[in-house]
Amino acid sequence: MKNSLYIVIIGCGRLGSLLANQLSRVGHSVVVIDTDESTFDDLSPDFSGFRVVGEATRMAVLKEAKLKNADVLFAATHEDNVNLMVAQVARKVFNVQHVLARVFDPRREQVYDQLGIETICPTSVAAEMFLLAVASDRAARGDA
Amino acid sequence: MKVLIVGSGNTLYFLCRNFTAKGYQVILINRDREECVQLARQLSAMVVCGDGSDATILKEAGAMGADVVLAVTPNDQDNLVICQLAVLQFAVPRVLALANDPDNAEVFEKLGVSAFSTTHIVGSLIEQRVSLEQIINLLPVGEGRVNVTEIILGHDSPVAGKRLKDINLPENALVAVVIRNDQPIVPRGGNELLIGDRIVLITLPENHGLVLKTFTGERK
Known part of the structure; x- marks a missing residue:
């Protein structure tokens, strides 16, 4: 893998902006796409990447972000269907090597595993952490 | 269903x-x-x-x-x-x-x-109808790879009065049916085309404009 990657992030909300700031800081080329220009205010002053305003479900917007040159795409909008669509388009139309989509609904996650789209489900992750916390709490009390 | x-x-x-x-x-x-x-x-x-x-x-x-x-x-x-x-x-x-x-x-x-895409469908319909008012029907088939078009031969048509075999039709185009006085005729090379004939054409998107021009002539 190259030292500096070309990374496209869809959605500049809490997750998107956090990823963008950190990846840009360590020297990657980052492009963030969001429909709402004001979300770019969350980018840190030293963010050196590009900002694209537009709907990522439109081909023209993805082309503007030069998605075909991307090594990595993160789909991190708050809409599951947008993330799932953009992830598939990135993988199958633009041949992006590494594609990750955030999906809130755990049931949808299963379906997209079938289509070969790698997903992260914050709901499942959080549930696991909570359950783990409960289990270790009980173990500490010696009744597990 | x-x-x-x-x-x-x-x-x-x-x-x-x-x-x-x-x-x-x-x-x-x-x-x-x-x-x-x-x-x-x-x-x-x-x-x-x-x-x-x-x-x-x-x-x-x-x-x-x-x-x-x-x-x-x-x-x-x-x-x-x-x-x-x-x-x-x-x-x-x-x-x-x-x-x-x-x-x-x-x-x-x-x-x-x-x-x-409704934009595609409506867009191509409008384009075809606005540019040539004699075109009265257009139907894309085979996911838009084939067009079926109906036109009426006007007075200024360069092919009116000509036999089908004398018309220089571009490749991959076909006169499927001629409707004259409400009677459909499947034409052969010897059939003449007349003013007022309704002609059903099969064309491909790439030769569509050229074929239409053959039948309706240059228009400004």
């Missing part, structure tokens, strides 16, 4: 009315409770209120036994996911998605979902 339609507004209403009139069993999925109530009052279709891209709602609407799922919401991402869920989770044999962004029609096909 059991048709499941996810969408809203006039498209949903008139599609449903059309299909129920043909005797199909229609099920509608719409997110808006108020609109659902209206639809249920006006149409003889089952109406399910909810998010059509949610597998639970699709199941409730009976997606498992549906012959066709149509996704015509104003959001392309929803239309794609609805169709993919229908195929993957409910084994629906035929699905069709509306591509609001015309570029997405091609994208959806690449992702394995049949799609259509």
